[in-house]
Amino acid sequence: MSDVMAQAKLNMNFLSQAITGTQQLRSTVTNVFNLLCEGVKPDEEEDGKGDDAETAVTVGKDGKKFLQRFQEYLEAVNKDYNEVEKMCNNMTSMTDLPVLGPSGALSLDSIADKNSTYRDAVLTYQWNNRLHEYAQIATSLMLTNQIKRSQLQAGAGAKRRRAAPPKFTNLPSQTVDNTLQTLSRQLSDTTMKILQASGDTRIVHLAVGRVFVVIIVLRSLTIEKVLVKGLDENIILENNTVDLFSDSQYLCMQKITDHAMSAVLQYSTYQASPPEFPLKYLLYWLQSYKSLFTDACTVCGKHLDNGLPPLWRDFKIPVPCHDSCRA
Amino acid sequence: MGVTYICQWKQPEGQNIQQSIEQISSCVEKLGAKKAGLFQVECESFNAPNAPNAKTLHLIYDSEFPASRFALFEEGSFLVTDVMLSAFLSKLRAVWQPKKGGKIDCKGQRYELGDFLIKLGVVSVGASAKGISVELEYAPCVYARDCWGMMSEMLQSIIGEQAPPSLPSNLQPKGTERFSPELTMQQYVEMFNNIRKTVVAR
Known part of the structure; x- marks a missing residue:
């Protein structure tokens, strides 16, 4: 449990660093675009106004100054970009989150904050998992302590019972x-x-x-x-x-x-x-x-049990027996 | 209408009727029987003083058969009629006259246990109690000989030693006839006659 917490904490740190890095990257990129918008200053040559680096190369020595600044900015962008990429690689994906398939998209829905569908779905999923687990344990326990009323195999009995259709209904x-x-x-x-x-x-x-x-x-x-x-x-x-x-x-x-x-x-x-x-x-x-x-009961030898005669007869050997006396 | 056995409970020495009834009721309730209302049997006897060979006529009302009256002659003829028979007999007053002290009745509690019906009644002539009757009916069976084993077992647990050891002769209809209300009424008349005799003898 503590491992998971430490992992999450580390991830949070990386995340905040990555956000800072991204902001840095955005500001340097903005600088580049600002420079390009300003173009070559009026004391520089008219041709240096283009917004492309190649066109700037063709202008005079004042254009060289502009080009130099542009290169500096681009290098800053490159550096920041590498930084952000490093942060992204450091972050590990959260593997222990429940896999909910397409329903995971529910969590992205802002309306879901009002109706707690996603939360309920996650809870249900967890309960379902637990139920499955308990059922498996129960099955394994019951398999080790089987109670059978007949000597037949369980599978064979089920098959036989199913195979008793009303098959003699069409007799002449x-x-x-x-x-x-x-x-x-x-x-x-x-x-x-x-x-x-x-x-x-x-x-x-x-x-x-x-x-x-x-x-x-x-x-x-x-x-x-x-x-x-x-x-x-x-x-x-x-x-x-x-x-x-x-x-x-x-x-x-x-x-x-x-x-x-x-x-x-x-x-x-x-x-x-x-x-x-x-x-x-x-x-x-x-x-x-x-x-x-x-006839009296074959087990207790009496006629009456609670005012009733021996009412029970076994299905195989029909001998008289009280309901309460049958084994 | 199943097989019915009626007998008079012989009270032990030094026990009055109320104590005896309580003793048998507690015994019946211990067996698991549930109370199921009250019952009443009335018997009125008539004789024909003008006809010297005429036998006594008993007219019986039983709360189990509320819409019927049973007429039983001493020599054995039996008649089941509707409730108007007593009114009809009063019209024939010139021939059939009520016997003096001939009215006797039996009232008490009904119990049910499974398909058994147990009735414990106090037999009284006029206002004075004369004895205790125990009636056991097993409804699902209509042949006394078949279910006597069960009835005997039940009687043993209710009245103990006073239970008859074998099937009484008055429960055996001729041949393989089914049990009928007639046999029940005959047993009542016999029991009432016995009680009357013992009262007179005292």
Whole structure:
């Protein structure tokens, strides 16, 4: 820091000397022009009046006197000029100033004194630099302490997630119907029927054992929405449409709806080759709820936790477990 | 309307009704239940003195079903009607006459815990308190056999040793029938009859 200050001080000295030198140079140059303006004095010959040195050489002996003075002045100019040039070479450029590109020109604008655009720009630039620095440090720290939820490589995981487009939306209607029929035959203790179908969209009603009913909205075979309701709740509105939006009045059914939506997200990311796999997994997972009210939690061995039955089922091995008991 | 279990709380020796109610309420609140208003169940009994084989008729009003009245005959027939039934019965005064001392009611606090509904009530005949009722309802399930494990666990934590060890016979509908308000009203009538008997026996 002190080096920079000393450098700046030195530069200031050179600068003031250079200014003095420049003033000196200006005065000597002015002398030259004054002499030329005056020209040869009246007692000298008329021809010596020219404003050029060559013309003065051709005049008589009085002209020689004029020429001599002129030469003296020019030498003074030359000397001063050399002095200024030396000063300029001594000065070093300020390398530690922020490089702001064309915005540096803002500092030259006199109006900028009123609106502090340049000052703000410099401050912003400094903050930006600092931010960049911190981000780099943070990145290096985080890279040394990675937290991964899966065994996959970070890059591979990101790639895979991006590579899950809605690719099965263009299946023929007959295929979808057949798939749904096949799936409903495979499930035990569960009845499935299609409530409404319009174009690609189907609303499927699924009764799981004696526990609850599920409304599933399918677009082709892609699951759009899952809604779990109690057995004695209305699912058909007065105008004969299916109620897709009102939550169940029971707390446990609301929580199962939330779990079911996360199950949908989980199963949709599976790299399943056949298009019906996410739906199939979801149906099997929902089927595991048929013992919701009868089974106790596999972890704590109790039925109730804060007034709620074991609501959680793992996405891979669907065993009953309380929300608070899951590891 | 989910599965409902109703029982009478047997007071320990030397404890009055107020103390018992406070004890159970604090127990329920410790479980994490929140207060959710009041409830009331009224039962009025009628008999037909002119018809020798006629059974007693119980007319029940429950604040959970404000627009309905339940008529229950002693032998088991059950009827759900609208609020005009009591006015209609007064028109039939020549046949059905109110039983003497047949009016009994149960009032108290409602609690909610998850999907459970817990009601603690004081049963009184006229102005005198005769006993304490504990009602537990689990709303999402409509089959008593399925959710009995959960209900039993909850009852254990509320009334302790007085909880029934296995599914009571009056909670088991025939076959695989769903639970209905009828079974709730039957339990109320049974409990009221028991309380009346014990009062008479004293």
